[in-house]
Amino acid sequence: MHEIEVRIVKLEPMRVARFHGYGTGPEDIAWQKLETWAKTKGLLDFSEAHRIFGFNNPDPAPGSPKYGYDFWITATPEETSGEDVEIIEFPGGLYAVTLCPIKDGDFENIGRVWKQLVTWREDSPYKCGHHQWLEKHVHIGEPGHDFDLDLYLPISE
Numbered sequence: 001m002h003e004i005e006v007r008i009v010k011l012e013p014m015r016v017a018r019f020h021g022y023g024t025g026p027e028d029i030a031w032q033k034l035e036t037w038a039k040t041k042g043l044l045d046f047s048e049a050h051r052i053f054g055f056n057n058p059d060p061a062p063g064s065p066k067y068g069y070d071f072w073i074t075a076t077p078e079e080t081s082g083e084d085v086e087i088i089e090f091p092g093g094l095y096a097v098t099l100c101p102i103k104d105g106d107f108e109n110i111g112r113v114w115k116q117l118v119t120w121r122e123d124s125p126y127k128c129g130h131h132q133w134l135e136k137h138v139h140i141g142e143p144g145h146d147f148d149l150d151l152y153l154p155i156s157e
Contacts, residue, residue, distance in 0.1 A: 004098045004113065004116045004117065004120060005098060005099070006096050006097065006098050006117065006120050006124075007096075007097050007098075008094065008095070008096060008097070008126075008155070009094075009095045009096075009097045009152070010092070010093075010094050010095075011090075011092040011093055011094075011095060011134075011152070012092045013089065013090060013091050013092040014051075014074055014089075014090050014092065015074065015075045015076075015077065015079075015087065015088075015089055015090075016053070016072035016073060016074055016075055016087070016088055016090055017034075017037065017038075017072065017073050017074075017075040017079055017085050017086070017087055018070055018071070018072055018085065018086045018087070018088050019031075019033040019034040019037070019070065019071045019072075019073075019084060019085060020033075020057065020068060020069070020070050020086075021033070021068065021069050021070075021071075022066065022067070022068040022069075023066055024065045024066055026066075026067060026068050026069035027054065027069045027071075029069075030054070030069050030070060030071045031071060033071075033084040033085070034052070034071045034073060036084075037084065037085050038050070038073055043073060046137065046138065046139060049074070050073055050074055051073070051074045051136060052071060052072070052073050052136070052137040053071070053072045053073075053134045053135065053136050053137070053152075054069060054070060054071045054072070054134070054135045054137060055069070055070055055132060055133055055134055055135060056068065056069055057069060057070045072088075072090070075087055090132070091131070092131075093129055093131035093132075093154055094129060094154070094155050094156060094157070095129070095134070095152040095153060095154060095155060096117060096120065096121055096124070096126065096152075096153045096155050097136075097150050097151065097152050097153070098113065098116070098117050098120075098150070098151055099138070099148060099149075099150055099151075100113040100114075100135075100148065100149040100150070100151050101146065101148050102146055102147050102148065102149065103146050104146070110135070110149065110151075113151055114151055114153075117151055117153045118153065121153055121155060124155075125157075126155040126156065126157065127155065127156045127157070128154070128155070128156070129153075129154030129155045129156045130154065130156075131154045132154065133152065133153060133154060134151075134152035135149045135150070135151055135152070136149060136150040136151075136152060137149060138150055
């Protein structure tokens with residue numbers, strides 16, 4: 001196992017548009033909803049102004065191929081809930097963050113890097129936080145291409 005670089009980040013409260021998918025490929029379901037909504041607004045530039053986060057909701061259960069996934073994209077005060085989109089207020093929190101590159105379709109790397117980050121936290125002076133675990137989508141290419149995630153592990157002092 002190689003060493004990971006970890007930075008401590010305080011996420012400020014943010015208003016986000018939430019898109020949910022459930023099934024055997026919930027990431028794709030939720031992404032299609034987000035993409036349809038955000039493209040018409042010109043928000044898919046992966047900038048700090050339009051940050052995209054995701055997480056399992058609910059987590060996979062043993063013996064079931066189905067689980068849920070939520071995508072969030074930061075939203076302006078003018079945005080409102082509608083079909084396939086819910087506007088929510090996220091209170092923010094303190095996080096240990098590391099980069100997780102996905103190369104050649106190696107999606108298993110996400111689980112490996114999450115485990116490394118949790119191990120880092122266990123050996124650090126930080127305690128386990130109880131706010132939402134997040135995956136920030138740093139870059140997303142076309143299907144089948146590489147992408148990068150920043151993994152956000154909730155911590156407390």
